[in-house]
Amino acid sequence: MVCTDPNPARKDVFRNFGVKAVDGNLEVVQNSEVVFIAVKPQYVSVVLNEVRGSLKEKHIVVSIAAGIPLATLKEAAGDDKHLIRVMPNTPCLVGETAAAMCLGGRATEEDGNVVEKLFSAVGSIFKVDEKLLSAVTGLSGSGPAYIFLMIEALADGGVRAGLPRDISQQLAAQTVLGSAKMVLETGKHPGVLKDMVTSPAGTTIAGVHELEKAGVRAAFINAVVAASNRADELAKL
Numbered sequence: 697m698v699c700t701d702p703n704p705a706r707k708d709v710f711r712n713f714g715v716k717a718v719d720g721n722l723e724v725v726q727n728s729e730v731v732f733i734a735v736k737p738q739y740v741s742v743v744l745n746e747v748r749g750s751l752k753e754k755h756i757v758v759s760i761a762a763g764i765p766l767a768t769l770k771e772a773a774g775d776d777k778h779l780i781r782v783m784p785n786t787p788c789l790v791g792e793t794a795a796a797m798c799l800g801g802r803a804t805e806e807d808g809n810v811v812e813k814l815f816s817a818v819g820s821i822f823k824v825d826e827k828l829l830s831a832v833t834g835l836s837g838s839g840p841a842y843i844f845l846m847i848e849a850l851a852d853g854g855v856r857a858g859l860p861r862d863i864s865q866q867l868a869a870q871t872v873l874g875s876a877k878m879v880l881e882t883g884k885h886p887g888v889l890k891d892m893v894t895s896p897a898g899t900t901i902a903g904v905h906e907l908e909k910a911g912v913r914a915a916f917i918n919a920v921v922a923a924s925n926r927a928d929e930l931a932k933l
């Protein structure tokens with residue numbers, strides 16, 4: 697595997713992952729079969745224009761850029777290219793990404809399976825229609841930020857109630873991890889799992905009542921919709 701970045705500090709990051717850093721985008725393409733484009737959305741076409749002459753039949757081009765449609769990738773790379781869009785998220789760094797993908801250009805089911813296998817090594821990936829990729833971006837692409845913010849706030853709550861910061865943060869993070877595992881492993885509706893925690897006249901309903909008063913459900917829904925709409929806007933920049 698080879699990578700590149702005009703920023704030397706970023707090359708060091710690749711090297712720290714044990715990945716060879718080469719001098720430019722053309723060298724990446726010449727030494728790869730699956731080419732990942734991970735630049736900011738507005739630079740995707742620039743990079744694809746730069747390498748389009750070197751892209752051969754064997755190459756699968758994967759863009760992880762938010763908002764940039766397959767049609768734009770096709771225009772910049774050429775319409776005979778095997779193109780795939782993926783929206784991953786940062787927990788891929790710990791083998792727990794939640795990702796979705798869609799195929800375009802000349803990409804085949806086999807190409808899709810190759811990319812699915814690569815992402816399955818670092819989490820879960822779902823195949824979706826391209827029209828759903830902005831929603832995926834708003835939910836799981838941006839989602840880690842919502843959860844980190846929530847963990848930070850829960851930890852603050854623990855500190856406010858008297859816990860030491862380090863224990864509070866670990867309790868908050870482990871609570872999110874354990875709760876997510878329960879949803880995935882039991883397959884039960886989250887509302888049912890919530891009710892299992894909520895004793896009549898107990899502590900949990902007192903906390904849940906405060907969250908409902910603050911409109912936390914609408915806040916999460918609005919966050920996902922706003923980020924999804926922003927992904928649509930990025931397509932037009």
Ligand SMILES: NC(=O)C1=CN([C@@H]2O[C@H](COP(=O)(O)OP(=O)(O)OC[C@H]3O[C@@H](n4cnc5c(N)ncnc54)[C@H](O)[C@@H]3O)[C@@H](O)[C@H]2O)C=CC1
Pocket residue numbers: 700701702703706721734735736737739742743760761762783784785786837
């Ligand atoms: N950060 C995240 O959680 C996620 C980001 N994405 C997508 O990944 C892409 C990158 O996002 P970030 O990593 O947050 O941005 P970033 O700004 O940290 O990384 C982009 C890198 O591209 C490099 N670059 C700029 N021009 C280049 C060129 N011509 N050739 C090669 N490299 C070049 C920059 O030096 C920079 O290191 C974006 O398109 C974003 O939508 C997708 C899913 C999650």
Ligand SMILES: O=C(O)[C@@H]1CCC=N1
Pocket residue numbers: 762833837838
């Ligand atoms: O904030 C962003 O635009 C990128 C895309 C998904 C997550 N981060």
